Amino acid sequence: MIIRQNKKREALSMEFPVIGGILLVYTATVFFQSEQNWNVKSVLSFSLLISLHAVMYLFREHIFKEKIALYLFLQGIIIFSLSVVIKGNYQAAYLGLIPMIIAQSIQLWNDIRKSFYSASYFYLIYCATIIFNNGYTELLHSISLLLLISFSILVYGHLYSNQVRAFEKTQRLLVELETANDKLEEMARESERQKIARDIHDTLLQGMAGILMKMEALDIHLANGNMEKSQMIAKKIADHTRESLKESREIIQGLRLHHENRNDLGEAIEREIEIFRRQAAVKIKLNKTGSSYSSIVFEKNIAYIFREILTNITKHAKATQVNIIVSLEYEQVIIRVEDNGIGFDYQHFHSIYGHYGILGMQERAKAINGKLIIESEKQCGTCITLIVKI
Numbered sequence: 001m002i003i004r005q006n007k008k009r010e011a012l013s014m015e016f017p018v019i020g021g022i023l024l025v026y027t028a029t030v031f032f033q034s035e036q037n038w039n040v041k042s043v044l045s046f047s048l049l050i051s052l053h054a055v056m057y058l059f060r061e062h063i064f065k066e067k068i069a070l071y072l073f074l075q076g077i078i079i080f081s082l083s084v085v086i087k088g089n090y091q092a093a094y095l096g097l098i099p100m101i102i103a104q105s106i107q108l109w110n111d112i113r114k115s116f117y118s119a120s121y122f123y124l125i126y127c128a129t130i131i132f133n134n135g136y137t138e139l140l141h142s143i144s145l146l147l148l149i150s151f152s153i154l155v156y157g158h159l160y161s162n163q164v165r166a167f168e169k170t171q172r173l174l175v176e177l178e179t180a181n182d183k184l185e186e187m188a189r190e191s192e193r194q195k196i197a198r199d200i201h202d203t204l205l206q207g208m209a210g211i212l213m214k215m216e217a218l219d220i221h222l223a224n225g226n227m228e229k230s231q232m233i234a235k236k237i238a239d240h241t242r243e244s245l246k247e248s249r250e251i252i253q254g255l256r257l258h259h260e261n262r263n264d265l266g267e268a269i270e271r272e273i274e275i276f277r278r279q280a281a282v283k284i285k286l287n288k289t290g291s292s293y294s295s296i297v298f299e300k301n302i303a304y305i306f307r308e309i310l311t312n313i314t315k316h317a318k319a320t321q322v323n324i325i326v327s328l329e330y331e332q333v334i335i336r337v338e339d340n341g342i343g344f345d346y347q348h349f350h351s352i353y354g355h356y357g358i359l360g361m362q363e364r365a366k367a368i369n370g371k372l373i374i375e376s377e378k379q380c381g382t383c384i385t386l387i388v389k390i
């Protein structure tokens with residue numbers, strides 16, 4: 001918005017001196033004409049031609065687009081015609097319009113050779129007019145006058161166009177800045193969307209998947225009339241649901257305000273292992289050393305990655321043995337989980353629509369500058385290592 005307003009102001013500031021000059025030329029010519037023998041026909045023709053000259057200048061970009069040579073050629077013809085219609089009283093028009101159009105051509109071409117050709121063309125027109133109106137006697141005197149005026153207009157034009165260029169450069173920079181800003185905002189929004197999607201995946205979705213697995217077990221026990229076991233599983237379902245609700249509330253809380261709770265990563269990892277132990281019928285070998293404290297962002301991301309690794313083993317691996325190594329040192333966290341399950345072809349793995357666990361793990365690892373190494377092959381088990389420098 002600001003830029004658009006500035007552009008408008010810029011255009012006006014560039015057009016103002018030229019249009020002012022044309023008006024001045026017009027007033028001076030009509031004034032001198034009225035002093036002498038007032039000729040309505042020639043004043044009318046002069047007015048029409050000079051209006052055409054001004055309109056062509058104002059709408060040059062729309063009418064002529066990139067055809068600068070054609071534009072300058074036609075302006076030359078119009079200026080020559082002005083002298084014909086206002087015969088004998090052409091000096092103001094010539095001394096005003098020709099230097100202005102030369103300055104304009106220099107600005108338009110921005111090229112010395114082409115500017116020189118254009119200036120020569122306008123000088124020729126000027127000479128032709130002098131000869132046409134006054135014969136050869138006036139030529140020398142008029143040319144020196146025109147050279148003088150052209151020189152001062154060129155100096156002014158040069159300074160002015162430098163100013164305009166500097167202004168345009170600032171405008172371009174402003175546009176670039178605004179675009180970069182928009183991009184940054186979009187990226188921030190996108191990363192926030194991804195973060196919410198990951199959080200929902202790793203809490204609500206995983207919670208529901210766990211509850212569903214228990215419900216299926218409950219169904220089997222109920223069908224077999226095993227009431228004691230069924231009651232136990234029903235209680236587990238209630239616990240799991242409560243836990244999922246708590247986590248969902250925490251997510252909402254986290255979205256509402258940046259909560260700076262301090263969690264213990266060691267405790268979070270043990271909690272996840274406990275849940276995993278209850279869900280998957282596998283032998284777990286745990287080797288845990290150290291206890292690190294870090295920011296909530298690190299802890300939450302590491303804990304969710306760990307949870308996804310274990311949930312995937314429960315859901316997909318069909319493993320009988322899981323080895324977990326957790327090293328929580330002050331400067332570095334290393335987590336390594338190895339299962340002896342069916343594995344999968346990770347080399348050719350692409351995340352499938354609706355399955356975002358591995359993608360989420362990779363994004364979380366990246367967010368905390370961590371390294372996630374996934375090694376897996378069909379029938380050879382899976383080993384996932386996470387290394388995070390704190």
Ligand SMILES: Nc1ncnc2c1ncn2[C@@H]1O[C@H](COP(=O)(O)OP(=O)(O)OP(=O)(O)O)[C@@H](O)[C@H]1O
Nearest residue numbers: 312313316317341343344354355356357358359382
């Ligand atoms: N430990 C594992 N053992 C065997 N296969 C696995 C293991 N971990 C992941 N996979 C395979 O990788 C696929 C992708 O896992 P990912 O976690 O991205 O999605 P998902 O678990 O299927 O769904 P979601 O995590 O979104 O609920 C799984 O569908 C599974 O085939």
Ligand SMILES: [Mg+2]
Nearest residue numbers: 308312357358
């Ligand atoms: Mg998964």
